[in-house]
Amino acid sequence: METKNDQTLSRRQLLKMAGVGGAGLLLGAGGVGTLFGTGVVSAKGSKAATAQPNADILPFYGTYQQGIITPQQDFIYFAAFDIIGKKQSDVRGLFEKWTAAAARMTQGETAGDETNNQHLPPTDTGEAIGLTPSKLTLTFGVGPTLFTKDGSDRFGLASKRPSQLADLPAFSADELQEEWSGGDIGVQVCANDPQVAFHAIRNLARIARGTAVIRWSQAGFQRTEKAAAQPGTARNLMGFKDGTGNPDVTDANAMNDVVWVQPSESKAWMTNGTYMIVRRIRMRIEEWDRSTLKDQEATFGRSRNSGAPIGGTDEFEKLDLEKKDASGKPLIPVDSHVALAHGDGKVRILRRSYSYTNGIDSKTGQLDTGLFFVCFNRDPLKQFVPMQTRLSKSDRLNEYIVHVGSAVFACLPGAAPGGFIGQQLF
Ligand SMILES: C=CC1=C(C)c2cc3[nH]c(cc4nc(cc5[nH]c(cc1n2)c(C)c5CCC(=O)O)C(CCC(=O)O)=C4C)c(C)c3C=C
Numbered sequence: 001m002e003t004k005n006d007q008t009l010s011r012r013q014l015l016k017m018a019g020v021g022g023a024g025l026l027l028g029a030g031g032v033g034t035l036f037g038t039g040v041v042s043a044k045g046s047k048a049a050t051a052q053p054n055a056d057i058l059p060f061y062g063t064y065q066q067g068i069i070t071p072q073q074d075f076i077y078f079a080a081f082d083i084i085g086k087k088q089s090d091v092r093g094l095f096e097k098w099t100a101a102a103a104r105m106t107q108g109e110t111a112g113d114e115t116n117n118q119h120l121p122p123t124d125t126g127e128a129i130g131l132t133p134s135k136l137t138l139t140f141g142v143g144p145t146l147f148t149k150d151g152s153d154r155f156g157l158a159s160k161r162p163s164q165l166a167d168l169p170a171f172s173a174d175e176l177q178e179e180w181s182g183g184d185i186g187v188q189v190c191a192n193d194p195q196v197a198f199h200a201i202r203n204l205a206r207i208a209r210g211t212a213v214i215r216w217s218q219a220g221f222q223r224t225e226k227a228a229a230q231p232g233t234a235r236n237l238m239g240f241k242d243g244t245g246n247p248d249v250t251d252a253n254a255m256n257d258v259v260w261v262q263p264s265e266s267k268a269w270m271t272n273g274t275y276m277i278v279r280r281i282r283m284r285i286e287e288w289d290r291s292t293l294k295d296q297e298a299t300f301g302r303s304r305n306s307g308a309p310i311g312g313t314d315e316f317e318k319l320d321l322e323k324k325d326a327s328g329k330p331l332i333p334v335d336s337h338v339a340l341a342h343g344d345g346k347v348r349i350l351r352r353s354y355s356y357t358n359g360i361d362s363k364t365g366q367l368d369t370g371l372f373f374v375c376f377n378r379d380p381l382k383q384f385v386p387m388q389t390r391l392s393k394s395d396r397l398n399e400y401i402v403h404v405g406s407a408v409f410a411c412l413p414g415a416a417p418g419g420f421i422g423q424q425l426f
């Protein structure tokens, strides 16, 4: 039976009543989920409060968008949208509505105010009712085709396209498919719960109806914090720790150097934004699983167990590409993945990738699985592109992977309360 409170309280209000908020507390069994489930809403429920990590709420508004230097959550739901509206005001209106919904959902509220009108569909799709915000973040970017498509300045934005937002060149060994590539807008949703992440994308798609459609999407995961015996770098589906060599997201100087677009280096609207590159990279895990441990370690240039560079003992020790074995050969092979990705170590990117599985390839019967590679950089032409050019030509890893999807997006700066993501662009 529904009570009056059910009709008027948002998820966030309920979390607050239960003594839950940014502090990271969540009602345990019989807590918020049960309150929603039974319709019994009372502050009394707070006595059942127990500490649970998923209660966390991350701030939505700020100088930068969330989900970029945010420590990586366990799940991603990525969606690329195409605009079907005809006017710039359609795109602007969409960003206004999406910002409002994103700000609410990340704080544990429904996507919009419920009317509870029995004759209308509910405003929110409902599957996140009773779930905590789970560190939900939404990160919005705009693709090259929002500015010009087939030579046409479709929304009067062509002059605002930054030179850094160029189509990526074709890399050798790419086998890109349209169904996993491109998009006028890219939305990265991350959360510590897959249903919370899916709910956010689903509601954005609902809000976009008539203005934008999903072009392609990909769900991804890494191990959950709960499953990890110890905190630390997650392993990819090839069994190696992935993320070790990332720059430190708490180092503001490093982030200004690697991630954030600085004033005057791009179009003014991109200051405090960044460029996001996503690549759907399929792994030939059947071949990988038949390769020897020695081969696997030589492929990455790191030890599988510890994650340390070959010849080292500690995961985070400096990568020394000059070290030689007794015969004078480099300990870390020159064509290993880390040697080529590292280069001279001066050009870096921030990786935020997830594993994916999509059943089997019906043609080959092999698992369709791999890495949904996501990275952020302040100038793809100077960072991602030269790096991927080196990798695509000589990386030992190429024997076991194939890039099947690709997209690049200019991630807008963050929004202030009362403003919206994309405000500087329109
Ligand atoms: C162009 C950028 C990169 C692509 C594409 C890429 C694909 C890719 N990477 C792995 C697994 C690992 N990558 C590792 C390190 C690493 N990779 C890149 C860039 C790309 N990777 C960089 C910049 C680095 C760091 C290099 C450094 O300076 O140290 C590692 C080692 C551990 C780590 O540092 O994360 C692994 C493992 C896969 C499986 C993959 C495509 C499927």
Ligand SMILES: [Fe+2]
Pocket: 337, 341
């Ligand atoms: Fe890599």
